[in-house]
Amino acid sequence: MEINLSSRVALITGAGSGIGRDFARILAESGASVAVMGRRAEQLAETVVTITDKGGRALAVPGDVTSEEDVQRVMAEVREWGGRLDILVNNAGIYPSGSISKMSDETWASTIDTNLTGVFRCSRHAARLMSEHGYGRIINVTSPSSLLGALGQSAYAASKAALNSFTKSSAAEFGRRGITVNALLMGVVATDSFVGEYSATAVKALTAGLPVRRAGTADDAAGALVLLASEASAYITGVVLPVDGGMSNVMPTLPS
Template identity: 45%
Template sequence: MAVAAPLAGQVALVTGASRGIGAAIACELGQAGATVVVNYASSAEAAAAVVNRIEAAGGSAWALQADVADEAQVDSMVKAVLERDGRLDVLVNNAGITRDGLVMRMKTADWQSVIDLNLTGVFLCTRAASRAMLRARQGRIINITSVVGLFGNAGQANYSAAKAGVIGLTRSNAAEFAGRGVTVNAVAPGFIESDMTAELDQEPILKAIPLGRMGRPEEVAGAVRFLAADPAAAYMTGQVLQVDGGMVMR
């Protein structure tokens, strides 16, 4: 007898899902049986390609544009999901940007844009989605943070601060929502293969990773799938799963 997909009949919204880790997460949740809402800010063509990948594998998905740093757009996005699909079971807050630079030279606009999208965006999406989840008395929220939110990183004060804030927000929301059956957890990737990391000097990075290699987007997606779909994760909330090859052992 075939085993039912763990997220069959459920709806998952993944922000920043048109490329990289977000796209891998969207495809993974599609394979788990969810109807996946592929959020994107400006890359409509890339988002459509992710939708096509999910559908080609037998899943269900559709794309939805919204800037997660914009309160009105976030509220409209969640409203559109509920109107079209009738429910929202899983939220993955993945959307993020970097604007790297040393603090003494960092422009206020570069600080603020990273905080607005990477931290305030998580708050806005969580607030909007949690209303439906709390009414339904079930739901799973997974926030993508970073190992730099745990230990900081020179030249990334804005990004590190935002990702550390996501961890605090995760734990606060976990405490608030637990009584209504909604879990809130985070995944903290280390160095993951991407266009951005391909441009870095990899030798010192690999020396700092006990497993001796970069991670793959699919490995982050696997952790998200566990938190979203595995019944064993139902008793986990307020946790941060590090997917970093052993880079940060705490």
């Protein structure tokens, strides 16, 4: 089955770089008109260029998911530009590392505000727009840290575990409006920000015991992303789908 999203308008948060930029590209390659949101206007402009250079349609809408005012403004701009909103990918997130005993209240609060409350803000306003046409696809980006204990990742893991639950609750609420809500549980992806926060050595160590024996890429999730963004997923909702090379479901393998 070939999926064509040419009649759909999508918004991806945290799309200035990394997974968000790649997800924007992937949806555009499937035909969607793509609006990209993030805090850094220059990076968003680069994302738009990667799409328009290949004949796609894209719009940069700078904004911060921790700001209710920004979220409302971005939603209004997307509606004016695209005439509607069909797909929301909640990708914006931060993952500061640190021990519980030394983590500041500010770090904890900012992580929850970005990774969880930001999704709440965007989903709430997106659902209102989607309800106007009785159709919508909301896709949240979560992590194996939401299921597994991760040293130094208490705030991030808590935010993503709560996001898993929020995905299911919002699926239950929005389904009657024709809106499905699912999550992609992304494993280790060696983005610049991930390597910068940890290291290339950490990436190698985290992926050495995976059944697939490598880090993932956004393109590894392309099939799942496009499916969940399309009409073909009409009967799929409330699902947290691992795209993590087995990290959350398989014991680490021993060297052969």
